[in-house]
Amino acid sequence: MRSRTRSLLAVALIAAAALAGCSRAAETPAPQQAAAGPAAELRLGYFPNITHAPALIGDAKGFFAQELGSTKLTSQQFNAGPEEVAALLGGSLDAGFIGSSPAINAFAKSNGQAVRLVAGSTSGGAQLVTKPDITSPEQLKGKIVATPQAGNTQDVALKKWLKDNKLEIGEGPDKVTVQNLDNPRTLDLYKSGGIAGGWLPEPWSSRLVDAGAKVLVDEKSLWPNGQFPTTVLIVRTEYLQQHPDTIEALLRGEQKAIDFATKDPAGAKTATNDAIKKFTGSSLAPTVLDRAFTELSFSSDPLAATFPQLSKDSVTAGAQPKEANLSGFVDLTILNKVRQAAGQPAVDAAGLDKQG
Template sequence: MSPHALRSGSRTRAAALLLAAITTLGALAGCSRADDSSSGASGPTSPATEVRLGYFPNITHAPALIGLKQNLFTAELGNTKLTPQPFNAGPDEVNALLGESLDIGFIGSGPAINAFTKSGGEAVRLVAGATSAGAQLVTAPGITSPAQLRGKTIATPQLGNTQDIALKTWLKQNNLPIGSGPDAVTVQNIDNPQTLDLFKQGKVAGGWLPEPWSSRLVEAGAKVLVDEKSLWPEGKFPTTVVLVRTKFLQEHPETVKAVLTGEQKAIEAAKADPAKAKATANDAIKDVTGKALPASVVDRSFTELSFDSDPLASTFPQLAKNSVTAGIAKDEAKLTGFLDPRPVDEVRKAAGLAPVDPGALADTN
């Protein structure tokens, strides 16, 4: 072999070694904090660059409020940017999830079911619970029986939201027609703050409302006609759950797990120090609405609900039936595969808790 050939071969081998070194360095530089500490997955299953998180400025969303205010989500997300997005009612949040302008949402059970069925069971997955109970039908003190609601106007936050479904189901079960006229009950969809004002003015007779709004009407003189807890076994029903876009869950499972870990820590913090939890949630509400709630309202609200990452899957078949009874859905939703319990089960195991029971929501494939 000639000296020229030897020099050419050396240059070729050197170039190959240099390319390999550059490739290795590039791969190492591309590894994120979550890659190093978890599955080591790359590409489509890497941690998200950003996660857009929906929630309501309501006490029923206290795990989200505490997690945001105490930076419990950001502590788990590492280099992933957290972008919080407040909403006033579930149907608007559903539109954001289905429109892919939101990734994960704390949301009511009714709109969660609607999002799943509206997308043919494809676009979203239930991944955790958050809050149980915390909703009541509160009315003017002179109303002491269902029959006295005839000819009255009762408010719910939005058409098809969790409380709207609950009220309409209850009215049907009590043989009270929904509509206008002296023998019917008018159900009017009104933003919660406006409901309070209209109740004070005597323009609505009450509302089926989530906390803190049921407590706010009670403070304004309303009485509890129906506590929704009384309608469910052991008083447990999912008021707030955690919903995620299916594609986001498939591509960024560690990001979803990080958010649920932050939520679990917020729930544990609320149980360990209720006084601090109340103050933190109220501060977070003030950040969004510009005004804190009266301490008495927050105190009452916290006695009406409980926090748990278990989504109470066994209640969802009945919730689906209620949507049909309420006239929100034409057919009873088929919910097989709605729940993906894997991320929350991992989080609960790390917290020393039992896995959730997926019930009829399990994927049978």
Template sequence: MSTRRRFLGTSLAALVALTAPTGCSRIDRGEGAPARDLGPAAEVRLGYFPNLTHAPALIGVDQGLFARELGGTALTTQTFNAGPDAVNALLGSSLDVAYLGSGPAINAYAKSGGEAVRLVAGAVSGGAQLVVRPGIDAPGDLRGRVVASPQLGNTQDVALKRWLVDQGLPVGVDPGQVVVTNAENPKALDLFRRGDVHAAWAPEPWSSRLVLEAGAEVLLDEARLWEGGRFPTTVVLVRTRFLREHPATVRALLRGHLAATGLARTDGPAAKRVVNAALERLTGKALSGPVLDRAFDHVELTPDPLAGTFPRLARDAVTAGVAKRAADVAGLADLTLLNEVLAEAGEPTVDTAGLDEK
């Protein structure tokens, strides 16, 4: 079987898994959840990824910033390697709060009919690049080449496929088309080194690893595609029922989240050390100094979820061919507690851009 046919089969199998229906009761979706405040929760279950683009979570957990603000509420953490797994945990009520990519966040909201989850803060902006093998100098050079994205329908996969449409480059295995394969970031790095993959739309620190460790070159920084160079890479999602019943706990988490973001802003070297130590503890391997420095240069830790970008993100999934219709994101955001915490800290509040209105 040819490499391109094998990659296509893998992507089609993943598509079936992505679009398969998942059971979700009315209670799981948050419908009928009591609106009354039950006070601080006994426990809060927090999910995040061992990725540099989840740096506020890594810092907040490692430095005890969440635990300090939570007081008597126990913090239980769980790490994930794939957005759909974290989404299923949220929708199945086995997780209360999660750091997620913007794509999985929209998917979680849409799958629950706009009921189960709310976006309560941003975490990271930027940090995704299209990197290529030397000799690929223009978009058209990707015809007949294999391009990797981390996962079917994830944030980078949608961005890649939307960009290919804009460039007039069809996705497929026929001559003149671009082969898109979905490979987890570590595997994509190995495939690139072996020459089985010619390009990758990768988040940090993987784009930096591809450049510094595998000889890739940057064809496009995704920041160039967004106004002001800012787009949401990671956001904070909370189960709606948990938010309604335990706003004090969510507020405490957001204080810890803001403290983690502040550490990165005021002491970059310390933030890098903390993040790298956390990555080594969680994955067994730290990043090299050059990779760490380059990756941090391409991301912005910010509590602003850049709410105004979400309607476009939903439309992009349709343009990219990973959704049949644009998800209705009206009502996705509830930034009330975030803006309260920001005001208390003397920080500027963030714009909901109407994303809080159904």
């Protein structure tokens, strides 16, 4: 009888421990995956925009493929960040060059679990361009202004700027209508008089300028030293943990692309323009290409210190209900290893690599 009692007690203790373990598992992040060596495939997303030039160059010039070796590179193109976030969170994409606001959104939507920011790519290259007769914020009342997609980086920037200038978003003579359009559609509507302008990434802001638009706001003017992250690189957390060697190879390829763009601007323009033609069916005019490249700078530094402000801007713009807790969002361990090997200084995670 005593033996049976001990047995029942042991079973009860084991069951209680199991239940406690389940409860703790629900409250804490999933355990880190063990590294499994290079991946068989890397599914990489980016946009056919000049703001994604390092990705376009890295793919077109073979820098990614060279570094990835036996890992198959499968690339996919997107029009705007929210689409790419859906692919990352849905598990159909492993890594993506993406705007800063959707990157924050991907992290917040997954309660800080699904993605990590591992590198920068591009700074600058976004402007509010409008019809030439619009010279002040107030003149946008009753007008339609385009952005690529609701919640994307330029959409957040426009809506935050409108609120800062006490302009109400909506329809009517005293409000500004924000319309989300694919970038080629924005250009067509501007030419036909259907919209007053747009807050757009390169090369689309330059394309509207080429069509007669003027710059009302250069986003550089809104940031200290004119620097803000237009494009960064995020990776699914599980993929990063399982295949750090593959991500290191990807970052080496990106560094090669950035070095190429810095040392050979003419070659970078050609490679980028050829890639844009491949994906969109049309190349950029030389004037548009030249102007767009002067608006941008390329670096693997993600400018991590700007992300708390970017998170606040998403709330101001109505894209997010509350500021994201960015603890653990940034992981620059592999990037700084790659930068050191390339003779570049380490970059700072601004404390966002720490778990809160």
